[in-house]
Amino acid sequence: MNIFKLYKNKFSEILLSNNYQCNFSKLTVEPPRDPAFGDLAYNAPLILSSNLKKKPLEIGSDISLLIKNNFSEFESVELVKPGFINLKLKKDFWFNFLSAFGDNKDMLILEKKNINIEYVSANPTGPLHVGHCRGAIYGDVLANLLNFVGNKVTKEYYINDYGNQIHMFAKSVYARLLEINEKVPFPSDQGLYPGDYLKDIAKNLINKNVIQNLSNYDAIKDQIGTMAMNEAMLMIKNDLFSLGIKHDVFVSEKELVSRNLVEKTIEILREKNCIYEGILAKPKGNENEDWEPRSQLLFKSTDFGDDIDRALKKSDGTWTYFANDVAYHAYKLERKFDKYINVLGADHAGYLKRLKACMDALSNFTSDFECKVCQLVKLYKSGEPYKMSKRAGDFITAKELVEAVGVDAVRFMMIYRSNDSQLDFDFDLVTDKTKDNPVFYVQYASARIHSILGKVKFNEKDFDKKNLNLLNTDVEIDLIKKLSLWSKCLEVSSKNLEPHRIPYYLYDLASSFHSFWNLGKENSDYKIIENKDSNLVQARIFLLNKILLTLKSGLGILGVTAPKSM
């Protein structure tokens, strides 16, 4: 239950029934900046004043009175200077709140949506590297979050298993096959994929013993390409698995092409008058010597907010990558989702507008399509930038990262910053077992609670909830109030697609808990289980259970474990 939203709605009803008119969406009920002001701050007098042409404080006294007369749960209703109404809830309210507290799963949205989220979509030419990790985890956590609050989510991966890069990939694997079988040195000057993992792929192909006629490349190149790509996809799925990621749907570009979906989609755009033959201007500031004016089949993406129109056909007459991608997005639309999310890396941010343009064109502006861009990750080791070797192909893989620091740390830290900000990832910090390491700090709270729960018998069914009013001290009430922010956190995170708010909330909750825990050291009244009053012990265990429930839910969304001991 989001109490802020609840009271916003309740107050709006009261205003309406008393003939107050305004833009109700501008009214807010929020926790005040300073807890001394109370539990809720209502801004209605400020918003209404311009409508009614009266001073906020004048209007405020009327509204305060309405609230006092209609609600009994407020200890105080106070009208203050610019025009806020500060409300303080009685302790009984918080005991009731705690008594009914759940994990908020499926509770938060009225409109449940069928959502498609595409993320990772790394090329099937090798394992995932560190650069892929952030988008992969962001997409995955976002999917978990949207699912948690009640949506139906389809996690999708688009496989670029078509086009020139696959030819290069097949050639590269072929060169490795020759290297292994015929001792032909691997050529370094042909732009082939250099990574060592190609040797593994080649070895696997040899072990399967299905490639005949190794000397005739043209005869076997398609076979090699397909098999090598399957090997690479296995690597990728394996890497994703080690990151805790599992997609629901894999869509193959090759398959879309073979179903003639590209031609069909371009025809649809042509009927909508979005296609023409034209010449693009030379981009300024880009000293490309090979540039020459060229007449091409173009998509009129400028009609849909893009900066320039985009090429659909290459000079050799084949479709561009973008043309295939338009077809892919038509295929997404065909499957009729309520919302489409696409997670891209910063290096593909320039691609965003044309994707949005093609979705708008194909759906006549009816599709709810949102691209989220993850900025770059900078690696550090003990505070020093950790440079990857410039030698091509020598990159840190996702798997190596997970093996070095553990999947919990990778997932937590990758989501710990807003996706719009660059992220510093320090190898050493995330493996520290101190409070400097936020992953540890939150998990430690879980371990501490488990440690207590193992020492006391507690059964929620036998617990008399009337005893919750023994949680009478400010710190205990503050902990309950902290729990009330969880649903707000979920709501804001999912509405704005900003999962980074979750680890922040969990850190905050863990901090309040650690603080409470330590009070027992100076004042034995605050000891949780070594306490004479057994009803109080039970009430505190009830509270700890709810804190743990929240930690588990939050960490669950992040895909991070909530350990029982550490």
Next chain:
RNA sequence: GCGCCCGUAGCUCAGCUGGAUAGAGCAUCGGUUUUCUAAACCGAGGGUCGCAUGUUCGAAUCAUGCCGGGCGCACCA
């Protein structure tokens, strides 16, 4: 030159889509342990929210223009 992102404490970043005296962590300084997990807690100092206009009751938040940093910029994917 154009597009996207960022600019908040010495450092790394939050800031609930316009609210009250701008918050955390690290770092610095000082305190707490015969322990229900000190792998923790408590306290102190530290700010022209890059700069400038504008919008209004009210701006770190919105708009415009600068300055600085990152990413990208015809037929690759």
